[in-house]
Amino acid sequence: MAETDTRTLDTAGAVLRYDVRPGTDAGEPPLLLIGSPMDATGFATLASHFPDRTVVTYDPRGVSRSVRTDGAAETLPEEHADDLARLVEALGAGPVDVFASSGGAVNALALVARRGDLVRTLVAHEPPLAGIVPDREAALAACADIRDTYLREGWGPGMAKFLALVSHLGPVPADWTERPAPSPEAFGLPTEDDGTREDPLLGQNIRGCTSHLPDFAALRAAPTRIVVAAGKESEGTLAARAALAVAEGLGTPLAVFPSHHGGFLGAEFGQHGAPEEFATALRTTLDDNDN
Structure with a gap:
């Protein structure tokens, strides 16, 4: 595999750092793996299971290598969505596939609601949208x-x-x-x-992440194929219940992935999921573009 190329991107109020790992299959669009506030290092294991795909990871604004320049104390999903739109445009590779975890899933939903043309398939894994559960x-x-x-x-x-x-x-x-x-x-x-x-x-x-209200009308109208997922072991948790609420809002079934909220982790941050099984489920989901 070619060496990772680390790049810098100036956005409104921040300087982002992101990493591009070239894959062997030039026919597939890049695969973005994003979290929030988790940085790029959390996706090292998952990325290793996609050597055929060009994998892009990044540090969200205000995290690790990505520095805020506006001095703001809080960040909204709409700001993260703008950052992601600029990142995808900087890649210059057309619509991308996105696996988004936790707060990253909230930000990716905000991205698709605004710029669905930039995302072919979004797998939104356990977005912790506390504002849409019955006990909001x-x-x-x-x-x-x-x-x-x-x-x-x-x-x-x-x-x-x-x-x-x-x-x-x-x-x-x-x-x-x-x-x-x-x-x-x-x-x-x-x-x-x-x-x-x-x-x-x-x-x-x-606060911004958990209180975000998805624009379901815009999401349903977007050209993006959206798959909302939750971990098998996460049933009953706030993030899993919110994922179910998003799926219901979109009128789509909830996909059940192996393991838990961090099921893709392979000892990053001292946490262990089931990364091999998780990667298999993600690949199957991404390949299933007929549904």
């Missing part, structure tokens, strides 16, 4: 409380609340934010506040 008021309040806790008390307490929410099964109770806060120590997290407030998940993205 409690879910959105829980997300806002996570950010408030982070700003007030620091990373450990904020992340503890985040992990408690994303691992919760079923609807978010109405009194969720009034319950005793989970202990950071229970999750192996630090209890001391180091004073920093630059975490891209807890500070920059969580």
